[in-house]
Amino acid sequence: MAVMLWPVLIAVTGAFSLALGSALQERDAVRAPGRQVARTGFLLHLLRQPRWLIGTAAVVLGASLHLIALSGAPLTIIQPLGVTGLLFAIVLSAVFNRQRVGVSQIIAGVAVMGGLTGVLALFPHSSDIPVLPTPMALALAGTTIGAGLVVYLTAHWMNSGVRALLLALAGGAALGTTSGLARVITANAIGDWTRVVDWLTLLAVVTAVFGALLMQNAYRTGHFSAAYATLLITDPVVGVAIGAFLLGEGTPETLGAQAGALAFSGLAIAGTITLARARHRNPEAPGGRRRSETTARFRTR
Template sequence: MTWAVAVALSGAFSVAAGAAVHDRALLTAPIRGIGQLALLRALLRMPLWWLGTLLTMAGIVAHLWALTQAPLVVIQPIGITGLLFAVVLSAVFRRRRPSPAQVLGSLAVSLALAGLLTTVPHAQGSAPDAMGLTEIAVIAGGAMALCVAVGRTRRGALRAGSFALASGIAYAATSAFGRVIGIAALADPTAAVQPMTAVAVGIGLTGGLIMQNAYRTDHFTLAYATLMLSDPIAATVIGVAYFGERLPTDPAHAAIAAGAAVLGAAGVVTLARASGPQRPARAGQPPRSDDLSATSA
């Protein structure tokens, strides 16, 4: 399990770097006031966005491999460790220092992760069958749709948080599919070519597009922190409900886990309060539209 954790850590930092590079791409690109198809076309023409995508994909591959070697409830929370790195890198791209609140909030979330990892039982669960995977896809899709619907009716931080929450659910569901498919592919590589792989890719890509819209709100710190928190929480729920994985049951570990959860929540609240628009307006650009309902191309 040591190698799985190490690979997951490297993947977390790669994903964090990719997120910061994506934020930088959205910061510099003339993509305000446009719909989703136009957004995709603009991003696909940007080398910087492709760099962020490659970093993110490398991190996801590392993460998925780690999921084949260790329980979902152990590997999924490791993604939070990249939070402070993403916040610092994004601040560097914006040519400003991270605020004390951003640093403290990120450290609190990372310490909470360390506390949770010491309490999670390291026991492998059983993979769900096709019906279980179908249920995961349907429930995750419904939750994502609800979050997007809420985000479309809000502005600023609430919109960023709602979209990021939808993305976190998407990534957790994709990880669950990835673990099942990855374990099967280790024994038979052709097992990777199946309908559930297409479902997993579809959920993951949808979550990625929603996250780009979360970055468009110009609340990167809040959006990324919400993503990093909602992803492991959703993964833990999936792991317990469908993989037979366990949560800490003895009083000492339960107390540590509860304390870590409170610390993590405090860290996210601190980051939320420190979050705010930092992108200067550009002359000649139309007003920004962050609404996923926009469809103009």
């Protein structure tokens, strides 16, 4: 029992660290200068912000703790604990913005957690060493980045709630693709670390940076809870899909499992939409009340 307790504590700590880091990143993302959907220089600005860097370090620490926890306990135990980070994120964002956490937000957060956990539990998890040919990897990354660019270039005309969801969806897909590529890279590098120096690694880095740009713009909308929930859903689901359809890990085999996966997906999506429609929003986001009032005072001087 004591042996299993440590991975559980590590997983919960990692989930909190991920949520805290993302919430800290959001605070600088909404305050950064530029358009509502900022360009690549937006990331360079954030790299000069101490609080954003601390948040990034917390995100990296959280991801590392999650991997450590997975090495000591089954995925069916650790993955649900990792998803609890959504509730941490909702509370932390409300505290930072001096707002109350609504009951509907908590219910929606639990729905997202339950839906995602159910989907991941129903997919098989193979221990075979994955193989992904370079042409297929290029097609995968190219499709992901291409779809993300379409969202990025059209996001200016969307309202903030829809923009948060679509940017986070595209960002989560990019980071999920990065996870799929990273799985191939690390699995093949266990026996030979020189395999890390490969085209797949460069492709993973490019996709990760693009995903980070999209996610920071999603946080910039002020709908942090919805954006973070969308990331928590999209990243692992895309990773599982890559494993199922490109790496040969398979999909739920029985009709009951397939129906269950669809039902859990619907639950997670419904929770995310509820979070996006909630009034809880960072008032300093572009177009927000506090940002608008600040701009108006500046113009009257």
